[in-house]
Ligand SMILES: Nc1ncnc2c1ncn2[C@@H]1O[C@H](COP(=O)(O)OP(=O)(O)OP(=O)(O)O)[C@@H](O)[C@H]1O
């Protein structure tokens with residue numbers, strides 16, 4: 001079986017580095033993008049199996065990106081992640097397959113990724 | 120057919136009068152549901168409203184064929200005079216709707232999970248918004264449908280400005296017409312306008328607006344918002360730093376010195392992280408509530424246990440009237456209330472022996488009255504009003520949000536909170552609801568149906 005590919009969209013350098021390393025250690029292929037537009041431009045090329053998407057980003061917001069991804073590829077699971085749970089009440093986030101509050105401990109995120117990829 | 124068209128045009132006209140003029144949210148859906156049903160020939164219907172705070176859908180009204188027929192007749196007689204809207208705006212909706220069914224469905228909180236995802240997806244990808252109920256997996260909605268004996272229904276999201284305010288379920292599902300969209304869009308917009316008004320009113324109440332110092336309160340609110348943006352940025356950065364630091368630790372050669380450095384860095388990082396999280400707890404008090412009947416003693420005991428982990432010099436005495444043994448609320452939030460209060464008492468008392476907290480609970484009618492009293496010296500009388508305000512603190516390490524959170528939670532539980540000075544300390548009185556369906560004589564048997 002080939003490696004599953006995760007696309008990570010987050011504007012924070014440290015987080016991109018952290019996620020990349022952690023997920024590569026878990027045996028995934030990882031593609032990181034620092035903004036929504038760049039990620040969408042490469043979406044067809046990358047064909048990720050799953051997307052981890054930050055909500056609060058300068059430029060195109062995560063919610064907008066989510067809408068676009070769901071249009072291009074409705075079946076690709078998207079995990080919305082943010083530092084706070086504010087956005088949970090935002091109607092758009094419901095279209096995401098999961099919602100994670102960021103934490104230095106990546107256990108919850110990793111479990112969600114695993115769960116969504118095995119669906 | 121032409122008949123129907125004319126009828127719809129009329130109703131649409133009457134309907135627009137209603138959504139323009141009705142200022143009461145409850146009445147709005149009570150009135151609009153039957154109109155939509157009459158206009159399109161639906162036989163059964165239900166309205167659900169989205170609750171941001173609880174993050175769930177609340178069933179608000181259900182209407183069956185029999186009551187509708189009665190109304191249809193009224194419609195016929197008023198419509199000729201063009202006075203149906205006038206009639207409905209004045210009508211006593213409570214007699215129309217206080218049926219057993221409505222009592223039963225209200226209070227049923229429907230979590231937003233699979234169903235909401237379905238609606239959101241339809242909305243985001245702009246697909247058809249009409250859906251058959253077979254596709255609804257949500258067991259709560261399924262229950263409403265079962266109760267209403269609706270096998271198959273149209274499922275229509277009510278939306279406004281990119282947000283969802285609720286949805287309608289209507290039977291029979293084959294009545295779909297494009298006109299229906301007008302009605303639903305209108306209803307969604309009207310609901311959202313009223314909800315917004317209510318939110319602003321709530322916010323004003325929360326900040327205790329009085330005309331004199333609106334400016335200052337406004338500033339406070341702005342500070343709160345700014346604080347939340349700043350802490351968001353800080354927390355975001357911290358998460359990366361802490362995650363990477365965890366990895367870095369593996370490369371550091373252990374020695375007495377380096378171990379100590381690592382320990383200090385870690386504990387300081389954790390402290391900032393917690394501090395930032397605390398501030399944000401305040402600005403995002405929309406935590407979901409999960410209210411149920413709780414054994415009050417359990418809640419208090421747990422809060423005491425947790426407090427004891429910070430300081431176990433304090434002596435707690437708890438006395439709960441038998442009739443006050445069950446309270447209706449969210450376990451975690453009520454614990455949070457008590458912990459915040461206990462923490463304050465302990466911090467006010469300082470590091471000496473002899474600190475005491477006395478907790479008394481009694482029942483008064485539908486309410487549980489909880490009194491929490493310490494011997495920490497209290498506050499100056501003129502401070503009594505200040506201490507619950509956001510960011511009011513006399514501590515170098517405090518956020519001043521402890522009691523604001525307490526107040527917000529109590530209010531969210533439909534209760535009340537008051538502080539007063541006693542001889543040697545502060546006394547906090549909290550009024551909470553006793554579970555509704557338990558009468559005073561009955562409470563004992565039902566005491567622990569919490570789990
Ligand atoms: N039991 C008490 N006895 C005396 N003073 C109190 C008591 N409870 C609260 N106060 C006063 O009210 C102020 C506000 O309390 P609040 O819990 O809102 O914030 P804080 O305790 O200062 O900060 P934090 O809760 O974030 O640690 C306190 O700084 C203190 O001066």
Ligand SMILES: [Mg+2]
Pocket residue numbers: 459462463517520521522
């Ligand atoms: Mg406090």
